[in-house]
Amino acid sequence: MNISTWNVRGLNDPIKVVEIKKFLASNNISVVALLETKVQEKNSSKIQKKIGVGWQWIMNYEHSPRGRIWIGWKHALVSVQLIQKTEFCVHCHVATKNGLFDTIFSAVYGLHSVDTRRPMWREIITFSSTVNCPWLVMGDFNAVLLAADRVNGNAVTEGETKDFDSCMDTAGLAELKSCGIYYSWSNKGQGNLRICSRIDRAIANALWHSKFVDAVVDYLPPGISDHSPLVMSYNIQLGGGSRPFKFFNYMADHVLFLDVVKKGWDVSCPRGGSMFKVWTKLKAVKQGLKELHHKDFAKLDERIEGLRADLGQIQIQLASCPTDSNVQQSERECSETLKKFLYIQESAYRQKARI
Known part of the structure; x- marks a missing residue:
């Protein structure tokens, strides 16, 4: 089950429509939220038909004439029922036709200033009080959460992060595990003029995290947009039962x-x-x-292979600049982490061998 959100920054260009269609197919997306489409409502059905006849759509034109949020889904595989839509969020119930996946899904688009985002935080908090099942929130919040979430540009201040942090705490939301690109947006500037930030996120409540423990969000390259598409992947197990608990x-x-x-x-x-x-x-x-x-400790073998590859790349880089203290530090840290996980892997092998 793959759910995606992507701030596409306009869909009136036919080239972008083609890229969106290829993206949905190549990543096997079942539900997608396209943000900031900038498409007039009268033209929306024409563009949606180009994306594919197998898709159905919910949009929030009643609250945003520029078509800020479109939610589409493959109706042969997934059923989606609208719960509520506003200028900032579209809340819906998503379930696979085979009954193996069921959640509340909220697609989010935040406005561009601290003051104009506050109604969105209040809405998320209010909606959280009505949810008693797994709840996934994804989209472009247009807000950073941590001091490290921006490179170049103005330094991140507490005034920028406190509303987001307070909203997540009050609503009982936590970020999903992620991989891929860290910074989800850039201004496409050249050299030191390029500003990058992490303003697109996937967060969920405790019931989601406890039920879909293997879910992961992949931050993909931005392609034709200045935002990275987010793809939440959850492997629906068709076999019976969960894996037995084993203590290592x-x-x-x-x-x-x-x-x-x-x-x-x-x-x-x-x-x-x-x-x-x-x-x-x-x-x-x-x-x-x-x-x-x-x-x-999950996916230990994959982590070790990734660390080996990282260490190899760092050492290749170090070979060309052996006195670079930053690269030396990276080598030391990566090597220590690799050794740590190798010892853990050896301990697991030893225990399994005794069994």
């Missing part, structure tokens, strides 16, 4: 291990017998350890 000894060395165990064991269970209470506490500990493992 190396987890006991994690700095958060004891805290996770204590938090799980402290779960209250007012009803049931003693054995049921023990079972409930063990289940809570297991869930905490699974989340810890997924966060810091």
